[in-house]
Amino acid sequence: MSTTAVSKSSHPAWVWCLGLFYLLVVGDGALRKWFIPSQATPLFVLKDLVLWGGYLTYVWKRDPFELPRPLQSTWVPLLLGAYISVVLLQAANPRQPALIVAAVGLKYHLAFLPLVVLVPALIADISQKTFVRGLWAYALCIHLPIVAIGVYQFSQPPGAWINQYIGSAEQIASVAGNPRVTATFPYIGGFTPYLEFSTFLSISVFLTGFRWNNKGLKILGGGLVAATAVVLPMTGSRSVIFIPAIALGVLLIAMPTRRQWLYLVVAAAFSVFVISSVGGTWAFSGWRALNERVEETEDEEAERRIMNVLKTPIDGLEKAGLFGYGVGTNATPAPRLTTRSDWEGRFPGDRGSLRLVLELGILGWLILVSLKLALLHVSFQAVRASRSSMEFIIAATAFCVLISNIVLPVVFNVVDSALYWGSAGAVLAVWSQQEVRRQKEARQPRARTSTTSM
Incomplete structure (x- = not known):
C-alpha cells in the first residue's frame, strides 16, 4: 500500500464525484421520500450522471478501460469485455419492444461498471x-445515522410520515404490528443489500482487530456489529440474516488463520453484550418481530424461493433459449416508458435471476456468472494473501459481497449493483498490489543469487 495519503487539496474531481455518488446511493431515498418527492425521477438519475461525470474526468487523458496491470494475467478483463459485448448486442436484439426499453437495459447493466x-x-x-480514518467517518457519519433512522421508524406506526416508500399511495409492509423499515432507502429491497454489506464490513473490521491485535479496530468493529445487529431484523426479511451467515461461514473457512472461529464467537458474544447492556429489551424488539413473522410464514414459501433460484438455468433455457429477449425487457420501469404493458419475454414475477436470463439468454447469463466466479476467485486469493488490516478488511468484505451474489442478479437493484461493482473494484486493487509484491519478492532471491555468483 501507499505509505503516504493524498492530501485533501490534491483530490481530483473524479474522487469527489465518486464520494458524492455513494452518498446518493445511500441517501437519495430520503430526498425522494421526505424532502423533494416531486423530483424523484431526476434524483434517481442524478447518481448515474455524477458517476459518469467522474469517470469521464478520470479517463480524459487515460485509457477508458484501464485496469491494474497484474489483472492482465487473469480471466477478469476478457470476461468483463465479453459481458459488455453481450449487453450491447442484446440492446439491439430484434425482440426488443422499443428503443427506450433497450436504453433502460443499458443503464441497469452498464451504468455502474x-x-x-x-x-x-x-x-x-x-x-x-x-x-482507518475513513472507516470511522463512515461509522459515525453514515452508518449510525442510518441505523438510528431505522430504529425510529420501527418504533413508529406503519402510517407515520417517516414510514413511506417512493409514492405515498403504496401500502407500508409490516410485521407483528411494526413497519418493515427502509431507513434512507426508497424501498426494503434497497435497504437489505446495504445491511448485508454493513454486516460483512462490520465483522471483517472486528476480525481484523483481533487478528492484528488492534484495539481501535476491535472497538470500531464491535460497535458496528452491535449497531447492525439491532436494525438487521427490523426489515422483516430472513434473507438479510441467512445470506450473510452463509457468506461469513465460507469466509471463515477461507481465512488462513486457525483462530477465526474463536473470533466469530467473540464477535457474537460482544454484540449480544452491547445490545443487552446499552439498549435493553427494546434492542431485541426487531428480533422478536422477525421471529413472529417466521412462525407465521409457511416453510413452503422459503423452500419455493430457494428452488426457484436453483432452477434458474433450466427454466431460463426453456423460456429464453440461448439468446434471450434483450436487455431492459424485464426492468421494472420499462412498461411505464412505452405504450405497451406487456411483451414477449417479460416475466412479471419476483424471480430476479430468471428475469436476468430472459434478458441475456442462457449464453449471456453464463458469461456473467463466469465473470462473477473469476472475481470471486480473485477475492479469495486476496483474503489468503492479506498482510495488513487494510488489505484484509477490503478483501474479506468484497469476498462476502461477491459470494452472496453468485447466482443472484445485481442489475435490477441499484444499491446492490453499486455495492457489488464497488466491492469488485476494491478487491481487484488489493489483489493487484499483492501480486506486484509477490512478483517483487520472487525476483529478490534470484537477484541475491546473481550477486553471490559474481
Missing part, C-alpha cells in the same frame, strides 16, 4: 491510516 476502474485508482492512493 465505471466503479471497476475508479475504485482501484482511488485505493492505490490511500494509506492505511487514511483508510
Whole structure:
C-alpha cells in the first residue's frame, strides 16, 4: 500500500464525484421520500450522471478501460469485455419492444461498471491510516445515522410520515404490528443489500482487530456489529440474516488463520453484550418481530424461493433459449416508458435471476456468472494473501459481497449493483498490489543469487 495519503487539496474531481455518488446511493431515498418527492425521477438519475461525470474526468487523458496491470494475467478483463459485448448486442436484439426499453437495459447493466476502474485508482492512493480514518467517518457519519433512522421508524406506526416508500399511495409492509423499515432507502429491497454489506464490513473490521491485535479496530468493529445487529431484523426479511451467515461461514473457512472461529464467537458474544447492556429489551424488539413473522410464514414459501433460484438455468433455457429477449425487457420501469404493458419475454414475477436470463439468454447469463466466479476467485486469493488490516478488511468484505451474489442478479437493484461493482473494484486493487509484491519478492532471491555468483 501507499505509505503516504493524498492530501485533501490534491483530490481530483473524479474522487469527489465518486464520494458524492455513494452518498446518493445511500441517501437519495430520503430526498425522494421526505424532502423533494416531486423530483424523484431526476434524483434517481442524478447518481448515474455524477458517476459518469467522474469517470469521464478520470479517463480524459487515460485509457477508458484501464485496469491494474497484474489483472492482465487473469480471466477478469476478457470476461468483463465479453459481458459488455453481450449487453450491447442484446440492446439491439430484434425482440426488443422499443428503443427506450433497450436504453433502460443499458443503464441497469452498464451504468455502474465505471466503479471497476475508479475504485482501484482511488485505493492505490490511500494509506492505511487514511483508510482507518475513513472507516470511522463512515461509522459515525453514515452508518449510525442510518441505523438510528431505522430504529425510529420501527418504533413508529406503519402510517407515520417517516414510514413511506417512493409514492405515498403504496401500502407500508409490516410485521407483528411494526413497519418493515427502509431507513434512507426508497424501498426494503434497497435497504437489505446495504445491511448485508454493513454486516460483512462490520465483522471483517472486528476480525481484523483481533487478528492484528488492534484495539481501535476491535472497538470500531464491535460497535458496528452491535449497531447492525439491532436494525438487521427490523426489515422483516430472513434473507438479510441467512445470506450473510452463509457468506461469513465460507469466509471463515477461507481465512488462513486457525483462530477465526474463536473470533466469530467473540464477535457474537460482544454484540449480544452491547445490545443487552446499552439498549435493553427494546434492542431485541426487531428480533422478536422477525421471529413472529417466521412462525407465521409457511416453510413452503422459503423452500419455493430457494428452488426457484436453483432452477434458474433450466427454466431460463426453456423460456429464453440461448439468446434471450434483450436487455431492459424485464426492468421494472420499462412498461411505464412505452405504450405497451406487456411483451414477449417479460416475466412479471419476483424471480430476479430468471428475469436476468430472459434478458441475456442462457449464453449471456453464463458469461456473467463466469465473470462473477473469476472475481470471486480473485477475492479469495486476496483474503489468503492479506498482510495488513487494510488489505484484509477490503478483501474479506468484497469476498462476502461477491459470494452472496453468485447466482443472484445485481442489475435490477441499484444499491446492490453499486455495492457489488464497488466491492469488485476494491478487491481487484488489493489483489493487484499483492501480486506486484509477490512478483517483487520472487525476483529478490534470484537477484541475491546473481550477486553471490559474481
